[in-house]
Amino acid sequence: MNIRLTAFATTALGAIWGAQAFAQTELTMWYHGAGNPEESAVLDQIVEEFNASQSDWSVVVQSFPAGAYNDTVIAGALAGNLPDIIDVDGPVMPSWAWAGYIQPLEIDQGTIENFLPTAIGRWKDDIYSVGLWEAAVAMVTRRSVLEKYDIRIPTLAEPWTRDELDAALEAIKEGGEFDYPLDLGMAWSADEWYPYAFAPFLQSFGGDLIDRSTYLEADGVLNGDAGIEFGEWWQSLFDRELVPGTSQDPADRDSGLIDGKYAMSWNGNWAAANAVEAFGDDVLFLPAPDFGNGPKIGAASWQFAVSASSDHPEGANQFIEFMLQDRWQVAFSNAQAVIPATSSAAAESELYAEGAPMAVFYDLSKEQALLRPVTPGYPVMAKIFRKALADIASGADVADTLDAAADEIDADIEANSGYGN
Amino acid sequence: MATISQDNHGLRLAVRYLVLVLVAVIFIFPLVFMVVSSLKPDQQLLSDTGSLRAFLPVGDIGLSNYTHAFQRAPVGLFVFNSVFVTGLTVLICLLVCSLAAFAFVFLEWRGRAVVLSIILATLIVPFETIAIPLLLLVSKLPWIGFSGIEHGWLNTYRVQILPWAADGLTIFLFVQYFKDLPRELIEASRVEGATWLQIYLKVVMPLAGPVLATAAILKFLVMYNQYLWPLIVVQDEAYRPVMVGLQYFFQLNTAWGEIMAYLSLITIPVLAFYLVLQRAFIASIASTGVKG
Incomplete structure (x- = not known):
C-alpha cells in the first residue's frame, strides 16, 4: 500500500513538475483578418509552427474584422486591455506610437534589411512595426484598348506625362465606346482610398498634405501653387466627364472595368486577379503618371507591432521575427494576392515572380511608392483631404477648399501640440 | 344618387x-x-x-x-449572441422601466417630477458621448463570479446587457400609458387592501399589454442593431453580436452576395419578433399615439 502511495505521489509530482517545466507563457495577439478564411489559415499555421518551435511562448490569436479593428484597438488601449501583439495599418502607426499604444520593436535588423522600405514602420528613428507585405496601385486597362486608340503603353522608366494621360482620356472619350474613360474609384469615399490613391497625384504635382521637413504645417504646401494646379486638374477630370463622380455606383466600381463601362481603372493589386481572369493576356497594369515631380503611388499596408502594455515584449518580438521569414510572406501572398515585402519572397510567389501576371506590382512598390505623411496627425489630415477632394470633384472652388483644408489640418496639429514633432 | x-x-x-x-x-x-x-x-x-x-x-x-x-463567419454563434443579449435585455428593461414608471405615476414621493425630468433629459444625450466614460467604468467594475470577485466586465454577456437595462424612452412610454389607466382601479385596489406590488402585478401589468409590446419591439430593435458598444467592450469572438459580425463580410473585394445572405439570415429573428407582437404594437400606437 505504502509502495503504491509513494509511486502514485511520485508520478503525480512528476507530472506537475513536468507540466510546469514545459508550460509556455501565453502571448495574446489581435489581428484584423476575421472574415478572411484564407488569410486566417496562414496566420494559424504561423502560430502553430511558432508555438511548436520553442518552449517559452504560446501565441493565441483573436481576430477582428478589418472595418472594426482600429476602433477596437483604441477602445482596448483606453480600457488597458491591449494584447501583447497587434497589427497596425502602416499610415496609422505613428498615431498609435505617439498615443503610447505600441513600443519600438527589438528585432534583429538583419531580418529586415532586404525588405521594401515602405514595409518598415519607422517613426522618430525607431522601428515600431514591420509588414510582411505591401500593396500597390496601378492603372488597370487592356492592351487592345490602348492600341485601338493609338495610345502609347507607358513603362516604369517612361510613365505617361500629364499631357499624355489627358490626351489618352480625351481620345477614349471621343470614341464613345465607354461610359467613362477612367474609373478612379470615387465610390470608395468612406475609407482611406481617397488619400491613399489620390494624394500621390498631388505629390507628383509637387504638393503634399503637409510640409514633411517639420510635419507642423500644411499651409503653403497643400494649398501652394502645386496644390492649386493639382486641384484644378482634379476638378477638370470631372468637368470634362472623363471620370465618374462621387455618386458612382459601388457596383460599377467593382465590376465596371470588366463590364466594359470604363476603359481604365485606378485600382490596387487586391483587385488585379479579377482583371487577369477577365482579360487574360490582354490585361495591363500601368505605372502612375508623372505630373512633373516623378510618378508616385501610396505605400504601407498592415504591419505587426508590440503593444506598449505587453508584459512579455521579448516573446512578442520573437514571434514577429519568426513571422518575417520569406516562406510566410509567400504564403500570405499566395493566399491574399498581397505583394511580398522582399524580392526573394516575391520571386517565390505565384503572382509576383518574374513573368507572373502581377509581377509589375512589386516593381511599382519598389520604384514609385511614397509613404503617406509619417506623423501621428495623419489620420485626421487624411479625413480632411478626403473631404476636400470630394468637394472639389463636386465643383467647389479649388483655392478656397484647399485653403480651408490646410487651415483645418494646421489647427488640428496646433490643438495636439504638434503631435510630438 | x-x-x-x-x-x-x-x-x-x-x-x-x-x-x-x-x-x-x-x-x-x-x-x-x-x-x-x-x-x-x-x-x-x-x-x-x-x-x-x-x-x-x-x-x-x-x-x-x-x-x-x-x-x-460563425453566423449561428453571432445570431445566438444577439438573440440572447437582446432577449434578456428586453425582459430586464421591461421589468425595470415598468416598475420605475409605476413609481412615477402611482406613488406619491417628493421630487418625482424632477427625477422624471432628469430621466427624460437623458433622451437628448447621444450614446456616443458617454461611450468612452462608460467603457472606462465597465472595464473596472467588480463582479462576483464562480472564482470569487473579478474586476472588469469586458468580454462578457453582462457588459452588453446591464448598461441597457433601463432607458428614458421606455420609462416615458410606460409613464404615458400608466397615466391613462383609470385611477379608480388603483384606488379600489388600495381600499381592498392590496399592496403596491400586488397592484403592479395584478392590476396594472395585466392591462399593459400594448405598451409592453411597443416597448419590447423598440428595445429589441435598438439592442439587435447594437454596433458601437459591443465593438468596444467585446474583443472575444465568442460574445460578438450580429452587427459586428457583418463587418466580416467587408473585405477588400466585397462579396455582396454573401452579405445579402448574411443579412437575410440575421433579419429572420427581427421579423419573427415583430410578427409575434405586431397586433399589440399596432393597438398600442392606436391608443397612445406613439410612433415607432
Whole structure:
C-alpha cells in the first residue's frame, strides 16, 4: 500500500513538475483578418509552427474584422486591455506610437534589411512595426484598348506625362465606346482610398498634405501653387466627364472595368486577379503618371507591432521575427494576392515572380511608392483631404477648399501640440 | 344618387388600396432585393442592379452564398449572441422601466417630477458621448463570479446587457400609458387592501399589454442593431453580436452576395419578433399615439 502511495505521489509530482517545466507563457495577439478564411489559415499555421518551435511562448490569436479593428484597438488601449501583439495599418502607426499604444520593436535588423522600405514602420528613428507585405496601385486597362486608340503603353522608366494621360482620356472619350474613360474609384469615399490613391497625384504635382521637413504645417504646401494646379486638374477630370463622380455606383466600381463601362481603372493589386481572369493576356497594369515631380503611388499596408502594455515584449518580438521569414510572406501572398515585402519572397510567389501576371506590382512598390505623411496627425489630415477632394470633384472652388483644408489640418496639429514633432 | 354614392365609395376604396399597396411595395422591395440577391452570384447581382431583374429570382440562382457566409463567419454563434443579449435585455428593461414608471405615476414621493425630468433629459444625450466614460467604468467594475470577485466586465454577456437595462424612452412610454389607466382601479385596489406590488402585478401589468409590446419591439430593435458598444467592450469572438459580425463580410473585394445572405439570415429573428407582437404594437400606437 505504502509502495503504491509513494509511486502514485511520485508520478503525480512528476507530472506537475513536468507540466510546469514545459508550460509556455501565453502571448495574446489581435489581428484584423476575421472574415478572411484564407488569410486566417496562414496566420494559424504561423502560430502553430511558432508555438511548436520553442518552449517559452504560446501565441493565441483573436481576430477582428478589418472595418472594426482600429476602433477596437483604441477602445482596448483606453480600457488597458491591449494584447501583447497587434497589427497596425502602416499610415496609422505613428498615431498609435505617439498615443503610447505600441513600443519600438527589438528585432534583429538583419531580418529586415532586404525588405521594401515602405514595409518598415519607422517613426522618430525607431522601428515600431514591420509588414510582411505591401500593396500597390496601378492603372488597370487592356492592351487592345490602348492600341485601338493609338495610345502609347507607358513603362516604369517612361510613365505617361500629364499631357499624355489627358490626351489618352480625351481620345477614349471621343470614341464613345465607354461610359467613362477612367474609373478612379470615387465610390470608395468612406475609407482611406481617397488619400491613399489620390494624394500621390498631388505629390507628383509637387504638393503634399503637409510640409514633411517639420510635419507642423500644411499651409503653403497643400494649398501652394502645386496644390492649386493639382486641384484644378482634379476638378477638370470631372468637368470634362472623363471620370465618374462621387455618386458612382459601388457596383460599377467593382465590376465596371470588366463590364466594359470604363476603359481604365485606378485600382490596387487586391483587385488585379479579377482583371487577369477577365482579360487574360490582354490585361495591363500601368505605372502612375508623372505630373512633373516623378510618378508616385501610396505605400504601407498592415504591419505587426508590440503593444506598449505587453508584459512579455521579448516573446512578442520573437514571434514577429519568426513571422518575417520569406516562406510566410509567400504564403500570405499566395493566399491574399498581397505583394511580398522582399524580392526573394516575391520571386517565390505565384503572382509576383518574374513573368507572373502581377509581377509589375512589386516593381511599382519598389520604384514609385511614397509613404503617406509619417506623423501621428495623419489620420485626421487624411479625413480632411478626403473631404476636400470630394468637394472639389463636386465643383467647389479649388483655392478656397484647399485653403480651408490646410487651415483645418494646421489647427488640428496646433490643438495636439504638434503631435510630438 | 345612391349609384353615384356607391361609385364614389368604390373609387375611394380603390384609391386607398392602391396607395396602401404602393406603400407596402416600397417597404417590402428592400427585403425582396436582399433575399433575391442572396441567391445570385456577385457578378450577376451587380449587373442586375440596374433593372427589375434585381427583384426577381432569375438567372444563375442557388444557395452558395449562404454556404460561403457560414464558412466566412460563425453566423449561428453571432445570431445566438444577439438573440440572447437582446432577449434578456428586453425582459430586464421591461421589468425595470415598468416598475420605475409605476413609481412615477402611482406613488406619491417628493421630487418625482424632477427625477422624471432628469430621466427624460437623458433622451437628448447621444450614446456616443458617454461611450468612452462608460467603457472606462465597465472595464473596472467588480463582479462576483464562480472564482470569487473579478474586476472588469469586458468580454462578457453582462457588459452588453446591464448598461441597457433601463432607458428614458421606455420609462416615458410606460409613464404615458400608466397615466391613462383609470385611477379608480388603483384606488379600489388600495381600499381592498392590496399592496403596491400586488397592484403592479395584478392590476396594472395585466392591462399593459400594448405598451409592453411597443416597448419590447423598440428595445429589441435598438439592442439587435447594437454596433458601437459591443465593438468596444467585446474583443472575444465568442460574445460578438450580429452587427459586428457583418463587418466580416467587408473585405477588400466585397462579396455582396454573401452579405445579402448574411443579412437575410440575421433579419429572420427581427421579423419573427415583430410578427409575434405586431397586433399589440399596432393597438398600442392606436391608443397612445406613439410612433415607432
